[in-house]
Amino acid sequence: MTTSNVGPWARDKLDRLQKYLQAYTTIMRKQSWCEGFFYIDAFAGPGMHEVRRDGPRLKAQNALLDVANFGQEQLEQREFLSGSPRVALDLEHPFSAYVFVEKNSDRVAQLEQLKTQYGAERRIVIRQEDCNRYLLQRVVANEKINWKQNRAVVFLDPFGMQVEWATLEALAATKAIEVFLNFPVGMAIQRLLLRNPEKFTKAQRAKLDGYFGSPDWFNVLYKKRKTLFGDETEKIDQSGEALLKWYRGRLRAAFGHVSRASLIRNTRAGHLYYLLLASPSRTGVKIADHILGAGEWI
Numbered sequence: 001m002t003t004s005n006v007g008p009w010a011r012d013k014l015d016r017l018q019k020y021l022q023a024y025t026t027i028m029r030k031q032s033w034c035e036g037f038f039y040i041d042a043f044a045g046p047g048m049h050e051v052r053r054d055g056p057r058l059k060a061q062n063a064l065l066d067v068a069n070f071g072q073e074q075l076e077q078r079e080f081l082s083g084s085p086r087v088a089l090d091l092e093h094p095f096s097a098y099v100f101v102e103k104n105s106d107r108v109a110q111l112e113q114l115k116t117q118y119g120a121e122r123r124i125v126i127r128q129e130d131c132n133r134y135l136l137q138r139v140v141a142n143e144k145i146n147w148k149q150n151r152a153v154v155f156l157d158p159f160g161m162q163v164e165w166a167t168l169e170a171l172a173a174t175k176a177i178e179v180f181l182n183f184p185v186g187m188a189i190q191r192l193l194l195r196n197p198e199k200f201t202k203a204q205r206a207k208l209d210g211y212f213g214s215p216d217w218f219n220v221l222y223k224k225r226k227t228l229f230g231d232e233t234e235k236i237d238q239s240g241e242a243l244l245k246w247y248r249g250r251l252r253a254a255f256g257h258v259s260r261a262s263l264i265r266n267t268r269a270g271h272l273y274y275l276l277l278a279s280p281s282r283t284g285v286k287i288a289d290h291i292l293g294a295g296e297w298i
């Protein structure tokens with residue numbers, strides 16, 4: 001089985017998710033009109049992670065331990081963290097049912113163990129497939145679900161740019177599904193946004209168009225500048241913030257409401273991603289604003 005290693009910042013992400021889901025289930029269980037409210041973890045992972053000890057801190061500890069001649073076991077203290085599926089399963093007031101979507105077969109096997117562990121206490125479905133396909137075909141296009149009387153939270157927590165805009169748009173059109181979203185602007189997206197736009201390949205531009213659902217990202221990020229040799233097009237400074245602002249506007253137009261975006265950094269203070277909620281519910285976004293507004297946000 002593969003072990004999943006996460007940076008210490010994953011605690012912050014999961015803590016905010018837990019707080020939001022707790023508030024959501026506390027409210028939804030009191031809605032007598034609601035037949036069911038579901039948690040769909042579209043990038044579920046294995047359900048348990050090992051936390052990476054960050055470099056400088058561990059080095060300092062090791063140096064200290066060498067001097068004090070401590071044993072190897074102290075150097076190897078390991079810390080584990082419940083992943084998002086467990087966070088949702090362990091809520092005080094559970095969801096009506098849980099769907100965990102995951103592409104990797106080792107992780108699916110770990111999720112199956114998790115399902116066994118929770119037994120009859122929780123209704124759990126595990127699907128091994130691409131989450132865009134699952135969400136479009138089995139959730140949005142599923143005629144057996146009456147979205148007037150059912151609700152769902154979809155957690156979208158990719159490593160990269162796997163969430164297609166078409167998927168978000170379809171989820172928003174139900175007017176019953178909200179998304180708690182990882183916008184990986186410091187990770188996957190910036191890597192694709194070249195300083196010199198002339199170097200973009202067709203495939204790179206198509207990937208970005210599919211992710212943002214529009215070619216307008218280009219006009220948001222690239223501006224003409226006068227130089228001695230004529231006009232040159234260059235990527236703007238603060239491109240991450242500009243892109244987030246524009247993307248939030250698109251989410252608001254699709255879902256109705258969008259929360260503040262909480263910045264998650266790595267241990268060297270580099271930007272990793274933003275967490276935010278897009279929802280048809282003003283109340284949901286008010287709650288998320290409170291949870292995501294603690295710390296650094298836009």
Ligand SMILES: C[S@@+](CC[C@H](N)C(=O)[O-])C[C@H]1O[C@@H](n2cnc3c(N)ncnc32)[C@H](O)[C@@H]1O
Binds near residue numbers: 046084102
């Ligand atoms: C960042 S991890 C998820 C971590 C998890 N949400 C947590 O907090 O515990 C992303 C996971 O998504 C899976 N994945 C990647 N692309 C996917 C796709 N298109 N559909 C479903 N799962 C995918 C990866 O195998 C990986 O386990």
